[in-house]
Amino acid sequence: MKRLLAFVVVVLVAFGLIAWTSPGLLNSTKLGLDLKGGFEILYEAQPLTEGGTVTKDSLKQTAISLEKRANKTGVAEPEVTTEGKNRIRVKIAGVTDEKKVREMMKKPADLEFRSADGCKSDTDYCKVELVGSDFVEGAAKVVYDSLNQPLIEIKVKDKSKLADVSTRLVNKVLAIYLDDDMLSDPVVQQPLTDGSATISGQRTPAEAKDLADVINLGALPLKLTEKYTQSVGATLGQKSLEDTAIAGAVASVAILLFMLIFYRLPGVVASVCLIVFVWVLVIAFWLMNATLTLPGIAAFVLGIGIAVDTNIITAERIKDEIRNGKSIASALRSGNKNSFRTVIDAHITNIIAAGVLYFIGQGSVKGFAVVQLASIIINILTNLFLTRFLLHLLVKSGRFNKPSYYGVKGDEIRAL
Helix, strand or coil: CHHHHHHHHHHHHHHHHHHHHHHHHHHEEECCCCHEEEEEEEEEEEEECCCCCCHHHHHHHHHHHHHHHHHHCCCCCCEEEEEECCCCEEEECCCCHHHHHHHHCCCCCCEEEEECCCCCCCCCCCCEEHHHECCCCCCCCCCCCCCCEEHHHHHCHHHHHHHHHHHHHHEEEEEEEECEEEEEEEECCCCCCCCCEECCCCCCHHHHHHHHHHHHHHHCCCCCCCCCCEEEHHHHHHHHHHHHHHHHHHHHHHHHHHHHHHHHHHHHHHHHHHHHHHHHHHHHHHHHCEEEEEHHHHHHHHHHHHHHHHHHHHHHHHHHHHCCCHHHHHHHHHHHHHHHHHHHHHHHHHHHHHHHHHHCCCHHHHHHHHHHHHHHHHHHHHHHHHHHHHHHHHHHHCCCHHHHHHHHCHHHCCCC
16 A cells, blocks of 8 residues: 555656646747747858968857857847857847848957047047957967966067057056957056067956957958858747647657557556656756757657657566566566666667767757757656656555556466
């Protein structure tokens, strides 16, 4: 009786948590442009200056700059990723003025050193003293002073220009801006006549490196050329979401009915674990701050299929053991033991396949792989171990010892 009560408590608590948290989880799930509408652009980056090269750092900083620009337009959480040596993919959902956003996105990064000389106030910083093209390409680097504090060393092309600016601004701020966002506000300590300077005030080496990368980005701004574009209307995206939801609901009901009809008690337990599996996978989406797209939903559905297979393999092995004349408890132990290796082997091959997709694929392919990997891990926890635990509680309660409860007819049982 205690084991049966434990089963009921576990199921009720699980379903209670699902009912309590699911609305919030679903509302906080981010939708991709194929479900919400928007556009996707694949850029190819090229240096503006002749003979320049696209470095990994400059590509990364350009991607960060693009993301900030998209945020300025009011876009919620754009997805910007680098691909290969010179490509950047931008996905923006829920855009109303696509043309305006696209024009803003493809401009080179605008790096400026500004002062408050002649401005309205000491913090206005309206006068542009130096721009990105004034600096030597790739010359900004992190160095350390005698106290092992990080400094940024920079070099300019025109020594006289830096000397004039620094002499005029001794003990004044020379603020550093990227696309109108102030990154740092160092004070000029002394005239700089040799064409080089150091910037202090960065608290960590990581902060110093980030600022050095930004200055190098401004010194070598990248030209972005659109290589591929895809636009999805909001109406089409909403229809895709509705059709997907309907298909998912119909498939889920069919799967649950199939498990209940063919496997009886193990089917009941499998249905409970499948619902828990879907809930935990949604939580994993939320924790990863992932964006839900059609490929992601495809991986989600594939994960449910793998979860169903896990339960079917276990249930069939238990039925085979019952047909061989074993008791229910003995059949449960043998069925679980014999199915474990088969299930694990299948999961390992899926993990390998998903891992290859993740490390080789790009964009939506990588997103598909991430969801598949998460679903496999969660499947092992819910549809392998949780299923066994719940079945063990029911069998040990002594109230479910008839073969018919497990989908086995009496004439199918062979005598020992």
